[in-house]
Amino acid sequence: MLPELFTFTTVALALRHHITSGDVCYPSLLQSRLEMCRSSDQYNFDPVFVANSSSPRTSQSDCRNNTETFCAFSSSSFAGGRGISILTTPDRMESLQQLPAFADADALLGINEQLSPVFEERELPGRGRGLIANKTLHRGDRIFAHTPILMLDGESFGDLEKEEWLELEHAAVNNLPLKSRTLFSALYGRPVTDPVSDRIDTNAFVLELNEVTYYAVFPETARLNHDCRPNAAYFFDKQTLTHYVHAITDITPGTEITITYIDPHMTRQRRLKRLSSLWGFNCSCSLCSLHSELAHASDERLDQITTINDRLEDWETAPLQMAQTLISLYEQERLHAPASSAYWYAALMSCTQGLYWETIRYAQRAIELGLLDYGFGDESFQRMRQLAKEPAEDECWLARLK
Ligand SMILES: C[S@@+](CC[C@H](N)C(=O)[O-])C[C@H]1O[C@@H](n2cnc3c(N)ncnc32)[C@H](O)[C@@H]1O
Known part of the structure; x- marks a missing residue:
């Protein structure tokens, strides 16, 4: 770990x-x-x-x-x-x-x-x-x-x-x-x-x-x-x-x-219920106002995001495509800030496979979004900065191929 x-x-x-x-x-x-x-x-x-x-x-x-x-x-x-x-x-x-x-x-x-x-x-x-x-x-x-x-x-x-x-x-x-x-x-x-x-x-x-x-x-x-x-x-x-x-x-x-006042990973009914009970309003944002078919598709993506996030807790054994799918799902869902963690996983997984430029690309995106969502003082950014600068010097480099 x-x-x-x-x-x-x-x-x-x-x-x-x-x-x-x-x-x-x-x-x-x-x-x-x-x-x-x-x-x-x-x-x-x-x-x-x-x-x-x-x-x-x-x-x-x-x-x-x-x-x-x-x-x-x-x-x-x-x-x-x-x-x-x-x-x-x-x-x-x-x-x-x-x-x-x-x-x-x-x-x-x-x-x-x-x-x-x-x-x-x-x-x-x-x-x-x-x-x-x-x-x-x-x-x-x-x-x-x-x-x-x-x-x-x-x-x-x-x-x-x-x-x-x-x-x-x-x-x-x-x-x-x-x-x-x-x-x-x-x-x-x-x-x-x-x-x-x-x-x-x-x-x-x-x-x-x-x-x-x-x-x-x-x-x-x-x-x-x-x-x-x-x-x-x-x-x-x-x-x-x-x-x-x-x-x-x-x-x-x-x-x-x-x-957002709430965890944006929540599906539509849960979001509506929570916002109404805690802040007293019926959310009419663009996502909550979608046609039921589109709302259903969004809920399915949100469920999939949750499933993949759970699986990626053990990211060292997961395939890189899983992190890439997570990035794509976050983009589809317009969840820009939380997407930083998906880029984070993708950078580390690319590093373990010795994918030099992919590691840099993902690490830079993780930093760009994560600085706005997790803050400037987050210690873990040191690691991402290192990956963005020189992946081959990090302990993850080629780890999966050894
Ligand atoms: C933190 S305050 C936000 C500022 C508030 N609108 C004001 O006038 O000071 C939270 C309250 O704003 C209202 N509010 C916030 N977001 C809303 C939304 N998307 N739709 C309707 N009302 C909302 C609700 O009354 C909620 O309890």
Whole structure:
């Protein structure tokens, strides 16, 4: 087993594309936090009061206790005054503070800046507000790069009473600087529980950081509506706490910029059900609106993609044609971002067979798409870069012919 590939498929896919039993543990956005897998550890409370001006502060009154203690930590100076509130345990807060986002003054240079926006925000019939491109965007063009204004530890919802986490959520929002509070208030919240909680539920992204699940609100990015075949892809950079959104296809002026809220490998009925139950809308994107014959053909391709992906977990013994078929199926399905993993497999399999130029071609495609979907910091890209540069120097070279 090649370690870098292992990291890529298990870590990255588990975050974004792998839906566990019952579909409830890894949605792309937050609504299902109340259904998430719950657990909690014993914790001895030891409050932290931090000195660094960009580090979040808390006070004892903003903490609630059950088997663990959770506090609303806030910093108004974080990210040049944008501020952040983090609802988590004191010990997890302490380890978050070691991240460059808090510890390195230069880490967030250029982040949260939108000097000349590439979109306009508009009211759109039947879908609330959305973002429309105002210039031609090409694959890889940056749309957003923002830090969260709120981060909520997923375990708090399982451990604390509902009233208690609601109080902490309100404290977290109230402690934000006025500008960020205003951004939060302007978000749409599907009316279910209470105005603060509803806004969080409708808009937050699921992140994994230091092996903890957090729900994070990026108010600018939250204006993006859903499409099952989106033209933008996103990833979260753990070091800088920055959420990047890039065009994954060319986008013409006047076109709505969209992301997917759910695992795009789901078949039609499952997609419709999930979007309706979690975000309250009936998806009418081009894929969901296909004639039933065409929708059926798409579902069959999606099932085949899932089958091939399962088989390729043992890629070392699979035929190269299998990865090539996967690439073709992803192209037919217009699933551009997830196709990076298919190119990844194809590059490694070509390498094991000593197919020099094919290896480079596939590795370059895996890098191009994967950088936009998995992020710049993904360690496994080192391996792909090596393959793209000089396949014969990698351990996979001719491995299947030895
Ligand atoms: C994260 S917000 C997106 C921005 C939102 N439209 C607004 O006005 O702020 C999610 C909500 O937007 C709406 N929405 C998103 N994608 C949609 C779509 N494809 N069709 C209809 N409504 C959609 C739903 O009301 C959903 O609960």
